[in-house]
Amino acid sequence: MKFPKDFMIGYSSSPFQFEAGIPGSEDPNSDWWVWVHDPENTAAGLVSGDLPENGPGYWNLYKNDHDLAEKLGVNTIRVGVEWSRIFPKPTFNVKVPVERDENGSIVHVDVDDKAVERLDELANKEAVNHYVEMYKDWVERGRKLILNLYHWPLPLWLHNPIMVRRMGPDRAPSGWLNEESVVEFAKYAAYIAWKMGELPVMWSTMNEPNVVYEQGYMFVKGGFPPGYLSFEAADKARRNMIQAHARAYDNIKRFSKKPVGLIYAFQWFELLEGPAEVFDKFKSSKLYYFTDIVSKGSSIINAEYRRDLANRLDWLGVNYYSRLVYKIVDDKPIILHGYGFLCTPGGISPAENPCSDFGWEVYPEGLYLLLKELYNRYGVDLIVTENGVSDSRDALRPAYLVSHVYSVWKAVNEGIPVKGYLHWSLTDNYEWAQGFRQKFGLVMVDFKTKKRYLRPSALVFREIATHNGIPDELQHLTLIQ
Numbered sequence: 001m002k003f004p005k006d007f008m009i010g011y012s013s014s015p016f017q018f019e020a021g022i023p024g025s026e027d028p029n030s031d032w033w034v035w036v037h038d039p040e041n042t043a044a045g046l047v048s049g050d051l052p053e054n055g056p057g058y059w060n061l062y063k064n065d066h067d068l069a070e071k072l073g074v075n076t077i078r079v080g081v082e083w084s085r086i087f088p089k090p091t092f093n094v095k096v097p098v099e100r101d102e103n104g105s106i107v108h109v110d111v112d113d114k115a116v117e118r119l120d121e122l123a124n125k126e127a128v129n130h131y132v133e134m135y136k137d138w139v140e141r142g143r144k145l146i147l148n149l150y151h152w153p154l155p156l157w158l159h160n161p162i163m164v165r166r167m168g169p170d171r172a173p174s175g176w177l178n179e180e181s182v183v184e185f186a187k188y189a190a191y192i193a194w195k196m197g198e199l200p201v202m203w204s205t206m207n208e209p210n211v212v213y214e215q216g217y218m219f220v221k222g223g224f225p226p227g228y229l230s231f232e233a234a235d236k237a238r239r240n241m242i243q244a245h246a247r248a249y250d251n252i253k254r255f256s257k258k259p260v261g262l263i264y265a266f267q268w269f270e271l272l273e274g275p276a277e278v279f280d281k282f283k284s285s286k287l288y289y290f291t292d293i294v295s296k297g298s299s300i301i302n303a304e305y306r307r308d309l310a311n312r313l314d315w316l317g318v319n320y321y322s323r324l325v326y327k328i329v330d331d332k333p334i335i336l337h338g339y340g341f342l343c344t345p346g347g348i349s350p351a352e353n354p355c356s357d358f359g360w361e362v363y364p365e366g367l368y369l370l371l372k373e374l375y376n377r378y379g380v381d382l383i384v385t386e387n388g389v390s391d392s393r394d395a396l397r398p399a400y401l402v403s404h405v406y407s408v409w410k411a412v413n414e415g416i417p418v419k420g421y422l423h424w425s426l427t428d429n430y431e432w433a434q435g436f437r438q439k440f441g442l443v444m445v446d447f448k449t450k451k452r453y454l455r456p457s458a459l460v461f462r463e464i465a466t467h468n469g470i471p472d473e474l475q476h477l478t479l480i481q
């Protein structure tokens with residue numbers, strides 16, 4: 001079972017979860033930083049109390065991890081740049097032309113050469129140069145880099161989550177709830193494309209915008225900032241993030257010819273029983289809303305076509321971990337516990353699939369079904385930009401890895417243009433509100449010594465990467481045929 005010769009195999013990471021760990025690498029200027037250090041959040045059990053400054057230390061140890069990645073046969077990594085490191089101070093004063101339509105939507109932001117030069121004066125040059133140094137180290141090994149501009153933290157001057165939680169979004173810097181975030185994001189995106197355009201083979205504007213507004217304003221028990229329950233706020237954040245993606249897309253294109261995509265949190269939505277047409281409508285409105293709009297310009301809910309939002313998806317990053325299982329009762333979708341993300345940690349689902357330490361059901365079939373559905377819906381190149389399992393004993397991961405790679409291979413073999421498989425992740429890292437208790441690494445990290453240790457799955461991964469597919473002698477591990 002071989003992939004095409006230029007197939008991308010590797011891992012994904014994010015700045016906030018991997019960079020800090022060695023003294024001097026801290027970035028205290030983001031909403032997530034203050035959020036996980038907030039004593040009230042810790043006392044309330046919203047966050048774990050673990051701190052990112054005790055993390056894997058990629059900011060300083062990047063050469064070691066790149067060496068390790070090479071040894072494991074990695075040819076591509078998806079990484080990020082932290083907005084709050086680049087612009088620790090507000091960029092509002094760099095004025096750029098903004099055009100609105102009759103409804104006040106931001107349809108155009110024009111960040112030109114003069115504007116990026118002025119942003120360059122505001123930028124934290126030490127951070128900029130360090131990112132260039134880190135990522136050049138990888139690219140100069142003749143390997144590929146995919147650069148994602150936003151993976152959840154916002155600069156404090158844009159979003160103060162403690163103030164929002166205490167005083168409400170109208171009397172605090174409210175992040176994605178405020179339309180100015182659209183303009184500031186477009187400026188930040190343009191600046192990075194101008195400054196680092198030579199490094200990546202492809203761009204992504206955002207990682208999982210849906211998780212940011214769902215966890216921040218709806219499922220507020222998950223411990224995401226600002227933990228402010230409001231469906232209206234979730235809607236507003238979603239609207240602004242859609243616009244921010246589109247305006248960033250336009251401005252990256254001014255400074256770079258590389259493809260610009262979006263990395264999104266998908267689950268396989270499975271219907272156990274009930275009318276399929278009701279379920280498909282539900283899926284379109286829930287799962288495909290954001291990507292429908294940035295590819296087709298409209299969605300099942302927003303039928304009004306937005307030319308300024310359409311055709312802004314050169315490629316689609318698919319983050320897949322598990323499924324969500326529903327039944328339809330009186331035309332209403334009811335989610336079934338025990339399956340998918342609602343499984344019991346360390347338990348077994350009703351379908352007899354094992355569940356991870358995080359309580360996520362192992363369901364590799366879902367990745368194949370999802371890739372097929374996404375290609376039929378959007379017709380763009382796909383990359384599995386995240387897939388992995390929280391598994392401290394490495395008991396599930398060998399079969400999890402081979403089975404999901406098999407699902408990708410099956411899709412590729414049917415002509416679906418999946419261009420890569422990036423595992424989540426190379427090393428253990430800081431799992432947001434969960435801190436260090438979830439272990440997603442192929443490689444274990446001793447967070448006291450920062451030493452890295454290969455889990456057995458790292459060797460399984462190496463066999464797959466160096467073989468560029470699943471070697472015959474590993475096919476017994478796949479849970480699916």
Ligand SMILES: OC[C@@H]1[C@@H](O)[C@H](O)[C@@H](O)c2[nH]c(CCc3ccccc3)c[n+]21
Pocket residue numbers: 014017207208211265319321386424431440
């Ligand atoms: O939870 C593992 C990883 C995170 O470490 C990544 O930063 C994030 O991109 C990511 N997304 C998902 C799937 C969606 C999800 C997010 C948060 C909580 C539960 C599910 C899993 N993960």
